[in-house]
Amino acid sequence: MNNGDQALSFIYFAGCLLLVGSAFLTNRLPLGQAAKMVTAWLLIFAAAFVAFALRDDFAALGSRTLAAVRGDNVIETRGAEIRIRRSGDGHFWINGEINGRPVRFLVDSGATITTLNRETAAGVGVEAGGGFGTIVETANGTTVMDRGQAERLRVGPIERSGLAVHISRDEGDGINVIGMNFLSSLSAWGVEGNTLLLKS
Numbered sequence: 001m002n003n004g005d006q007a008l009s010f011i012y013f014a015g016c017l018l019l020v021g022s023a024f025l026t027n028r029l030p031l032g033q034a035a036k037m038v039t040a041w042l043l044i045f046a047a048a049f050v051a052f053a054l055r056d057d058f059a060a061l062g063s064r065t066l067a068a069v070r071g072d073n074v075i076e077t078r079g080a081e082i083r084i085r086r087s088g089d090g091h092f093w094i095n096g097e098i099n100g101r102p103v104r105f106l107v108d109s110g111a112t113i114t115t116l117n118r119e120t121a122a123g124v125g126v127e128a129g130g131g132f133g134t135i136v137e138t139a140n141g142t143t144v145m146d147r148g149q150a151e152r153l154r155v156g157p158i159e160r161s162g163l164a165v166h167i168s169r170d171e172g173d174g175i176n177v178i179g180m181n182f183l184s185s186l187s188a189w190g191v192e193g194n195t196l197l198l199k200s
Contacts, residue, residue, distance in 0.1 A: 074156060080200035082156035092196045096155040096178070098124040103176055105155070107196060111179035112136075114153070115145065115166040120176050126150055128167050136166060144169060153182065158200040160185055 073093050075083040084092050084107070092107040098116070101124045113136075116126060128146035136145050145166040153163045155178070164181060183189050188199040 082198045084196040086194040105178045108177045111177045113166045114179045115177040117168045121167045
């Protein structure tokens with residue numbers, strides 16, 4: 001929290017105490033009853049103050065909880081920035097969209113072009129272009145893929161239009177990969193410990 005937020009919080013807290021205190025003085029309550037009410041109000045204002053001071057932390061916790069419920073690895077989304085937690089397999093996975101339809105991606109900086117498997121491409125309306133395809137070097141060796149184009153690819157708050165993609169011809173390859181042609185379009189991206197940062 002910055003100094004401005006701290007000053008506002010202090011002013012708010014002091015104003016609330018002054019308001020409650022003046023109410024007690026006006027009503028002239030018995031000392032015992034007044035002490036109990038003052039204690040109760042102090043606890044209420046203290047809880048409100050803590051909630052206000054830690055609002056960003058609570059928001060981040062809520063995002064993590066929601067991500068866990070959805071089975072996503074997104075830790076936090078803030079403006080045009082998204083943070084992704086590393087999965088147990090050591091990779092970064094994220095739920096995104098192509099043409100408005102959900103797609104689960106592996107984020108791979110070693111892949112030059114974003115790649116879809118055949119089933120996903122057909123399901124989201126990305127058609128393979130004509131021709132003989134293109135030869136691609138992958139971690140599993142050399143393979144031939146078709147070229148295509150995603151009208152809209154969205155990851156969290158980040159969206160790209162007209163993104164070139166490769167479409168796998170292998171029936172058994174079910175992984176969809178976000179490659180460097182998407183990552184290089186970002187203003188910033190990188191790994192911080194076990195977190196991947198993507199910034200539009």
